Amino acid sequence: MNSLIPTAFLAIVGIAAAPAVEAGELWRATGLEQPESALFDAANNRIIVSNIVGNPGEADGNGYLSVLSLDGKTVTQHWTDGMDAPKGMTISGGKLYVADITKVRVVDLASGKLVASIAVPNAVFLNDMTSDRSGKVYVTDMLADTIYRIDGDRPELFVKDAMLASPNGIFADGIRLIVASWGKGIKPDFSTAEPGGLLSVDIASKMVSPLPGAQEFADLDGVFAIRDTIYATAYMTGTLYRYRPSGTPEAVAHFKPGSADIGTDGESILYVPLMNEGEVAALKLD
Template identity: 40%
Template sequence: MKMLPSFAVAAVTITSASLSHTPAALAEAPWNVGGFDMPESAIFDSTRNRVILSNIAGHPGEADGNGFLTLLSETGQILDLDWVDGLDAPKGMAFVGQNLLVADLNTLHVIDAETGAIRRSIMVEGAGFLNDVTSDGQTAYISDLMTDSIWRYADGRVTLWMQHDQLSHPNGLLLDGARLLVGTWGEGLKEDFSTEVAGSLLSVDLETRAISIVVPEIGNIDGITRVGDEILLNDWVTGEVFTVNGAGEVDLAINLSPGVADISSHGNTLFLPMMLYGDLRVVTYP
């Protein structure tokens, strides 16, 4: 996610615009629900057939205690608007065992996924702006936008996994087999959070930690997810959602408005938190 730049917000549309090819077909959204407060990330809880949505509810970089998590049914009914409250600016989430991990500025919350009780809040010494979280169910990785770092959570501890200039303000993360996909925000970060150079999609080998470029300078990347054989990622500033196939070819799949935040998926269902609109939009892709 991002600090909010000052520009006008346009209506959300799904268009036939494209980069190099015609975009994949997109089914009409099965549901859309609003009334949230700067929703940043949505995750599907397949164990309990429900959706968890993080709400920043204030400045994305301030520890104001206004942030909260919302529970929704798989069809979009709000089950508990303030399921977990008293957070600061909660963003990315992932499951590890029976716990839900939530990135919150310089803190990683460990929350009982069944009850919503906060089991631990781990202060990450040296973290600047924890953002996205990805997990294989046992180990999690957390991006740190402001320190060009990625942290690792395992066995109840958070440690610095890597720090490298090439990460260029890492945001979106996705564990993808033996690699960690990293969506960077870009080089030359300015006060309004625009960049001099657009961010790239990177691949980091989990064993060697070698970094390779999958797609260079594609945009200010927020979320990354996989649907079938395709990687989907989004540009927060433009609202565009792209697909990347195994050959690294890029298509424009969906054209949204500025502020679409940390996208995620479950099967071929795509979750799109619209931070500037206060709603969660869900579509079937392709």
């Protein structure tokens, strides 16, 4: 996500009227409130959406989770209440983990009940989440160049490195984490002095490495990998990018500004939250 970007700023720079994507779009779910993340819940054949409802950095108690059917219909608008500004999510061990500013919320997947809140010491602005093959959970701290790891209910600093350059999106891909960087030198309007790119973090060594050909091209938000292809959103412009090894990022869809933390069924469909529109779009991938 993920930003505190005022709508007026987007209009001033001339990108608020960017066209919505048409080719490949299957449906749009409407009536959401600043949807930041759309997570595919394969076990229950549904999509879980986080709604910020207000300032993304304010603990105001307004945030909640919604449930959509796989054809984009609202099943439950207020499935889980009692959050502040929920953003990225992941599923591990039959539980749903949700990044919520300085806490990670834990939700029972069967009932939608909020069962725990894990305070992350020194966290500033927790953003996206993922889980690895062993069930460990990772969460980015966009404003602290940090990734935390949670094992059960125990948070720990995993890596803090200036190379992460405001890490936003994160996805566990085998032995590595793929990270979408927002960029360096974030300004009050959330534009950057230097745009972000795609990075890899080796889980064993914690070494951060730039992905070749995918640096300094956009202020990136969500990220997901399907086989050898990485998809990432650029919040400020609404662009959806595709990146393949040894290539360069390619724009494959354009939305209005506000495309955030994408989800996927892992095969051929991508779910794109459109924060400023209050919508989630489903795209059929090539």
